[in-house]
Amino acid sequence: MQEDFLHYLWKFKKFDTQNLKTTNNEAVLINSIGSHNQHSGPDFFNGQITIDNQLWAGNIEIHIKSSDWFVHNHEVDPNYDNVILHVVWEHDTEVFRKNNTLIPTIQLRDYVSVRALNNYYKLFNKNQTWINCENTIPKVDSFKVNNWLERLFFERLERKSKDIEVLLKTSNNNFEAVLFKLLAKNFGLKVNSDAFLSLANSIDFSIVRKQQNNLQSLEALFFGQANMLDKDVQEAYYINLQKDYAFLKQKFGLDNKSVIPFQFFRLRPPNFPTIRLSQLANLYHVHQNLFSKVIALDTLTDIYKLFSVSTSTFWEDHYTFDKVSKTSKKKITKSFINLLLINTIIPLKFCYAKQQGKAIDDTIIKLIEQLKPEKNSIVDKFKVLKVKSESALQSQALIQLKNNYCDKNMCLKCVIGNSILTQN
Structure with a gap:
């Protein structure tokens, strides 16, 4: 008890x-x-x-x-x-x-009642299960589950919004600078997210603004801060990056000692940090005032168009500086933009609207429901339990449910848990 x-x-x-x-x-x-x-x-x-x-x-x-x-x-x-x-x-x-x-x-x-007690003991039995209600959750009314998942999605957005507010405090309330940090983190995906964020934190965003008109200069800034320009590579592009970074480092007093090392191991070549850094540089080269554009757009088509950028020419036949590969246009894919939408664009839109005192819940739901659910172990396991994700809204909600309710035995604060406790 x-x-x-x-x-x-x-x-x-x-x-x-x-x-x-x-x-x-x-x-x-x-x-x-x-x-x-x-x-x-x-x-x-x-x-x-x-x-x-x-x-x-x-x-x-x-x-x-x-x-x-x-x-x-x-x-x-x-x-x-x-x-x-x-x-x-x-x-x-x-x-x-x-x-x-x-x-x-x-x-x-x-x-x-004996019924309420039995339901309680079934829910909190000591048997090793993935979640407490895995034997009874398939019987819970789907309407209740779906409404609860929508609430959990916004609960997750609120948590992400608080993380953004922390970044805003350390960035003088500059949303453009915060967007850069969030994008950098997500361009690193799971393996290199901390490394990309440490790189973004090592550069004052005003320096990025000043280099936006020159793609090579912007790439030199990113690759140099990532500690990727200290090798002896006999490539004209690489040598030019070294020269540009040496100038930038001297001019702006740059320091990259705090930047976490980048990982290539177990990554598919399109996700190599070299490719993602070039794409990030190209994104900021192509789009001035990116934050205002992100906030203004509310259709999936327009957002795909905004983020549909490629690497610089050198990377069309390279994945690393010192090895030539088969030529291919390395454009940011829709699936990658979907991840940016889930983890950066939608949370930032939500946070900004909240600060402005505006309600954009309907716009956010319309966007997130057009995205396919993420593929991960949590979503897969819920699918086995007959709780399917029809969109990224529901997959995000299931992650929130598992991490913040199931894993913490917070069944009594969960709509699903409450429903099970009152079952006949």
Whole structure:
């Protein structure tokens, strides 16, 4: 038995409220359960309870056993002086106020149905499962699940928005600079995300602005900061990059010692950091004021067009500086732009709109629902459990569900968990 379950029972009145009595056989009427306190102090503030026709207003404390009052030292804590009701699963001792008056107690287990208890024990059984409800989630109404997934998607957006707000504080509230950092991180994908972000953090965005008109200069800036220009490569392009970077380093006092080393191992050649850095440089070369363009566009077609850029010419027959490869145009693909939409563009649009006091939920839903769901182990496992993702909105929501609810046993705060607890 968890105390959280008792909180859930009390908060949503999931017990027989018609025949309530205290352990001393006094009739109890719940006028108000109070407001749930998530911090220190009594569990519910400002409740209103009628006990034997006497109305009481004050706080309510919940424990597994009555004796937990003393285990937690509430008898010496003034924050608990105004407790009007003690709600417990098992009443094993009387509890008194400082003036020696008895605190009325309800033994909740006398009023909870066997069905609710069985559902609870099934949900929180000790068997090793991927998620607590994996045997019952297929039976949950799909309408409830889909509505919950939409809420979880926006909950995930809120979390990403807070991360963006942290970046804004360290970037003098410059959204253009933050977009550059977010794009850099996502151009690195999972393997090189930290390395790309460390590179972006090592360059003041004003320097990027000043080099935007010259693609080679911008590439020299990125490759130099990535510690990729310190080899002896006899290529005219490479030598020119070295010269340009030496000039930029001297002019702007650049330092790349904090930049994390880039990885090539186990990456497909199109995802090599050399290719992604050239594409990122070309994106900023082609588009001035990229942030304002990203914010203005709200159709998938226009966003695909905006981000449809290639590498510089050298990389059409190279994946690394020192080896020639088969010639191919290395344009940013739609699938890669979809990742940028999910992880950068949509969260940034959401954060910016929130700061502007605008509601763009419908626009965001329209965009994200056009994207195919991501392919990862979480989405695949939910599919096995008959919870399918029809779009990136749902795949993002399932990631939020697994990481922030299932893995933390937060079933009592989950719509799916609540639905299972009330199943017949």
